[in-house]
Amino acid sequence: MNSLKNLSVFFLLLLIFTNPIVLSSSSSTTRSTSTNNIDYSFSFLDSTIGNSLNSRPKNQSKSTAEKVPSSTGCEVWTKACSEAVLALARRPDTVTWLKSVRRKIHENPELAFEEVKTSELVRYELDKMGIEYRYPLAKTGIRAWIGTGGPPFVAVRADMDALPIQGTVILLFQPAEEAGNGAKRMIADGALDDVEAIFAVHVSHEHPTAIIGSRPGALLAGCGFFRAVISGKKGRAGSPHHSVDPILAASAAVISLQGIVSRETNPLDSQVVSVTTMDGGNNLDMIPETVVLGGTFRAYSNTSFYQLLQRIKEVIVEQASVFRCSATVDFFEKESTIYPPTVNDDHMYEHVRKVATDLLGPTNFRVVPPMMGAEDFSFYTQVVPAAFYYIGVRNETLGSIHTGHSPYFMIDEDVLPIGAATHAAIAERYLIEHG
Numbered sequence: 001m002n003s004l005k006n007l008s009v010f011f012l013l014l015l016i017f018t019n020p021i022v023l024s025s026s027s028s029t030t031r032s033t034s035t036n037n038i039d040y041s042f043s044f045l046d047s048t049i050g051n052s053l054n055s056r057p058k059n060q061s062k063s064t065a066e067k068v069p070s071s072t073g074c075e076v077w078t079k080a081c082s083e084a085v086l087a088l089a090r091r092p093d094t095v096t097w098l099k100s101v102r103r104k105i106h107e108n109p110e111l112a113f114e115e116v117k118t119s120e121l122v123r124y125e126l127d128k129m130g131i132e133y134r135y136p137l138a139k140t141g142i143r144a145w146i147g148t149g150g151p152p153f154v155a156v157r158a159d160m161d162a163l164p165i166q167g168t169v170i171l172l173f174q175p176a177e178e179a180g181n182g183a184k185r186m187i188a189d190g191a192l193d194d195v196e197a198i199f200a201v202h203v204s205h206e207h208p209t210a211i212i213g214s215r216p217g218a219l220l221a222g223c224g225f226f227r228a229v230i231s232g233k234k235g236r237a238g239s240p241h242h243s244v245d246p247i248l249a250a251s252a253a254v255i256s257l258q259g260i261v262s263r264e265t266n267p268l269d270s271q272v273v274s275v276t277t278m279d280g281g282n283n284l285d286m287i288p289e290t291v292v293l294g295g296t297f298r299a300y301s302n303t304s305f306y307q308l309l310q311r312i313k314e315v316i317v318e319q320a321s322v323f324r325c326s327a328t329v330d331f332f333e334k335e336s337t338i339y340p341p342t343v344n345d346d347h348m349y350e351h352v353r354k355v356a357t358d359l360l361g362p363t364n365f366r367v368v369p370p371m372m373g374a375e376d377f378s379f380y381t382q383v384v385p386a387a388f389y390y391i392g393v394r395n396e397t398l399g400s401i402h403t404g405h406s407p408y409f410m411i412d413e414d415v416l417p418i419g420a421a422t423h424a425a426i427a428e429r430y431l432i433e434h435g
Helices: 005-018 079-089 092-107 116-129 184-189 246-266 303-323 346-360 415-434
Strands: 041-045 133-137 141-147 154-157 166-174 197-208 213-214 219-220 223-232 270-280 291-301 325-328 340-342 365-367 386-392
Touching: 079 346, 079 415, 092 116, 092 415, 116 133, 116 141, 116 166, 133 166, 141 184, 166 184, 184 340, 197 303, 197 346, 197 415, 213 346, 223 303, 246 270, 246 291, 246 303, 270 303, 291 303, 340 346, 340 386, 346 365, 346 386, 346 415, 386 415
Parallel strands: 154 197, 197 386, 213 365
Antiparallel strands: 041 154, 041 166, 133 141, 141 166, 213 386, 219 340, 223 291, 223 325, 270 291
16 A cells, blocks of 8 residues: 555544644634534554655656655655655645645534544545544544554554555544543543554644644643532522521632632642632522532643642532531533643653654744643543644734634644644654654
8 A cells, every 4th residue: 555645644634633723614613612613633543664755646757756765765764754754745636635625624513423424524535545444433433544553553643644654553533622522432442552652733823834832741731620509598688697698608719719729839830720600690689599600720730630629629618618508519520521631741742843853944843831721632641652742823914813712713724734744754753763
């Protein structure tokens, strides 16, 4: 099989499907509120790569096709190998195909675990390339593979455009990244079987088109939500002594929650507790029986994250009791709304940095600050060594400046071949160096 080309195509598919941001529409649909949201995540798992850079289009001479090393030219990775991968990804027919597939998905968004048409499209493209796969995982997910089936195995979550390989490449097309913890369900269905490392890419409007950014260690926060119900005794507002006021208890709890971060945590260990809603009804002449408040909390380590969870519950329950009320706190753990922190393995981060620098030049790689956003790729990072990185899509001329959850979000499509080449090189070079 022409694995190099297929691997590049796969990486491009993965890039298109992976990021909720990439899949957001530039129209009025947003992934967080609209019924036209898309939730996809894709991971690519690799095995031994050897003869991988000797592909060119049929009926095209060597003089007009990209110059690629011989079948033995990339047993040790060189600059020529990086250039060949980039040339394959930038080929006009590849770029045209990439844009076409991205736009199809973009125009037909589907919600978490409802990605039926998108999954059909992925399988259609896999069938055209003669690539084997297993379906379904996590309801609409797919696990595909290229190569011999031997180790080492590396996972990559991102784009779709390919290379000739010896060994095995496993690609995961994951549903429900944005909501529903699709990664967690993919893992339960065997998506990471035999995998030794995994990589993922996410578009970023904060960086110019094609700039690669990442960092070692904590990159994205763990994220959780809470909903508390504080119960008292209903009564007339003009006779407060005949009631037990849950609004007073809730107000005290909100103020006390702010002290967790400001007074109980190390100032160098960034954490967030935000109360975002409070509801006690709308009767201006009655003290309500219950007040519901809720919000979110974030931290960069599991230890800090679960300490926050414990203290949020303690503060709300105890503050309610001070005012003769009772309280319950729900963290939606059964609904799988807790995301652990995304922490890059130092060695996997260094691999991404090295590949991106060699491929695109040192000025096109940036060490980025951690962010309080969350990603369900974090579930993969808890199982195997992993690295998550960004690729910039910011282009003010095109209007590609809005965040992924904005109804005005769009991307600079010139990023697609760059993302494909980067992801392909990350996978192939890992296998060469760890085979």
